[in-house]
Amino acid sequence: MNNSRRKFINRFSSILGGSILFNDPSYFEFVKEIDLNTERINTKKLSKFYMIKEDGIYLNHASIGTIPQPVHNAHVKYLKICESNPSLYVWGAPWKKITDLARTLSAELLKCNKDDIAITHNTTEGFNILAHGLVLKETDEVLFSSLNHAGASMPWKGLSKNKNFNVRSFNFPMDLVPEITEDKIVDLYSSQIRKNTKVLIFPHIDNIVGLQHPIEKIAINAKKLGVEYVFVDGAQSLGMIPLDLSNTKVDAYSMSPHKWLQAPKGTGLFFISETMRKKIPPMWYKSSLSMKDNTAKKYEDYSTRAWPAVVALADAIRFQNKIGxxxxxxxxxxxxxxxxxxxxxxxxxxxxxxxxxxxxxxxxxxxxxxxxxxxxxxxxxxxxxxxxxxxxxxxxxxxxxxxxxxxxxxxxxxxxxxxx
Ligand SMILES: Cc1ncc(COP(=O)(O)O)c(C=O)c1O
Incomplete structure (x- = not known):
């Protein structure tokens, strides 16, 4: 690569950073083509900005989402920029600043404090951080239902023997789901709570029947009954429904932007309250970050990571925000x-x-x-x-x-x- 091109890329990426999306021709086209002032999305026009096979029908966004072309293009550009000077982009300052922007945009989306957000790799990672870090007694119980996804349950099952605590799963009555009410859901969880139930975990939206749980009501009730920690699986809710974690009674909420937020695969968000952060140590250590920082950033002390995907996460949020x-x-x-x-x-x-x-x-x-x-x-x-x-x-x-x-x-x- 010649010098002027290298300089251009370095300057472009460090000055504009996450706004590469806004300079991509496919983004201009998207803004021009999609009438963003109408109440309803024009699906025919919008579908042109995705890479799903034209003659195929993809109805599996709950398993894994697909990235819009403009976000994908931005991601590819970040990958190229990274290869133009790997040590600068992997270890240097430019993208650390942009990551902070991704955190700010995520916090705005979740209506929470940006210090409460870690940028992880997926929902499962958040539950592993919690299960590894939480100190539980031999008599303590971690409770969840059969509606829980393995990513929220297995870390507890896997560690229960080593760490010596109890795990109990109850069968969620699937036959009741079609006619279920909010009160019934709260009652179902409450009725399972025992004296030694210390942790309750449930999905905001489960991946089998898509039941949207009244998270605040379940959490308040559970805490009244003596549950100390309520952790929620937000893998299916982020990007699909409006979220407000500002005043939530939930202690941690783990998410997968690669589903409904249509971010690059292998990007996660993990909300963890300040009180919880004092109790949960990071899962990995590379620097002295965790000793001086009690923000959720301490859970991201990964050493080398795929920064282009993290930078593109900010663009995925911007794209979704543009649609609204x-x-x-x-x-x-x-x-x-x-x-x-x-x-x-x-x-x-x-x-x-x-x-x-x-x-x-x-x-x-x-x-x-x-x-x-x-x-x-x-x-x-x-x-x-x-x-x-x-x-x-x-x-x-x-x-x-x-x-x-x-x-x-x-x-x-x-x-x-x-x-x-
Ligand atoms: C409800 C729910 N929780 C957790 C997960 C795990 O997500 P990830 O693989 O991103 O950790 C999934 C994945 O489908 C899910 O549907």
């Missing part, structure tokens, strides 16, 4: 109502997700009576290029998780094939 949560939610509400309507008209389909809009989400789970979900899913993949997640346990069901660029016609087509 209100517009996204309007469209999600529409997709949910239409999907439920289609499913309800068929005598051979069962809707397993909550029927109450307030408790529902963009995770919609249905069953085709008398059909194996794995076989239906295989047919959808192989014959129709349609991707969703089948479950065999605890339900024989198919999970539809679309996104803001999914056309309702694609969901209709999918359901028609499932029902045929």
């Amino acid at each position: 949560l209100k517009k996204k939610n309007n469209y999600y509400n529409y997709l949910w109502s239409e999907t439920k309507k289609i499913v309800d008209t068929s005598p051979d389909l069962i809707w397993h997700s909550p029927r109450d809009k307030g408790l529902s989400s963009m995770i919609m789970t249905i069953e085709a009576k008398k059909k194996s979900s794995s076989i239906v899913s295989k047919t959808l993949n192989e014959k129709h290029d349609i991707y969703l997640r089948p479950f065999e346990n605890p339900l024989n069901a198919l999970r539809i998780s679309p996104n803001m660029f999914t056309d309702i016609m694609d969901i209709k087509k999918t359901i028609k094939i499932i029902d045929s």
Whole structure:
């Protein structure tokens, strides 16, 4: 590379940093093409800014999201910039500053203090930090339900023998989900709490039926019953629904921006309260950071890490902000109502997700009576290029998780094939 190009890249990246997104031609096109002033998203236009195969239908955003082209382009540029002077970008100051910006943008999105946010790699990592760090007695119990994802449960199960504490999982009654109410959810968790239950863990939105838990009510009740720590799995909520962790009674909340926030794979966010930070040491040490810093940054003392992805996380947030949560939610509400309507008209389909809009989400789970979900899913993949997640346990069901660029016609087509 010649000198002037190198200088340009260095200057460009250190001055503009995370705003490379705003200089990408595909971002200009996105802003020009998508009428951001309308109430409803134009899915046909928006879908052009994603890289999902044109003739395929991807309804598995709950497993892993897809990056918009402008954010992807920015990420690629950061990767190139990094290779232009690896030691500067991996160890130097420019991207540390931009990472601080990613933290600020994340805190704005979550309505919390930026000192409470660590930029991790995924939801599972947050739960590992907690399970490794929390001091528990032999008689103490960690409680969760069968709705918990392995990423929130396994760290506790895995460490319970070594660290000598108890773990208990109870079966969440899946048959109650469609007609469930907020009070019933709170009662279900409360009824499982025992004298020695010290930690309660639950998902904000679970990955099986997409039940949106009333986190504050569950937390307040649990604490009244003697639970000391409430930790919430936010893997499916970040980027899908508005979040407000400002006054939450939750002690830690772990998230995966690579799902609904459409950030690069391997980026995580971890909210941990100041009180909790005094009790939980970092999981790894590279510098003396943890000795002088009691912000959540102490949990990021990784040594070498993939900084371009962290820098692009800021751009993923900017992209989502440009579309706006209100517009996204309007469209999600529409997709949910239409999907439920289609499913309800068929005598051979069962809707397993909550029927109450307030408790529902963009995770919609249905069953085709008398059909194996794995076989239906295989047919959808192989014959129709349609991707969703089948479950065999605890339900024989198919999970539809679309996104803001999914056309309702694609969901209709999918359901028609499932029902045929
Ligand atoms: C509810 C829930 N929690 C945790 C995870 C784990 O996420 P990650 O692999 O990003 O740690 C997932 C992944 O699908 C999930 O759906």
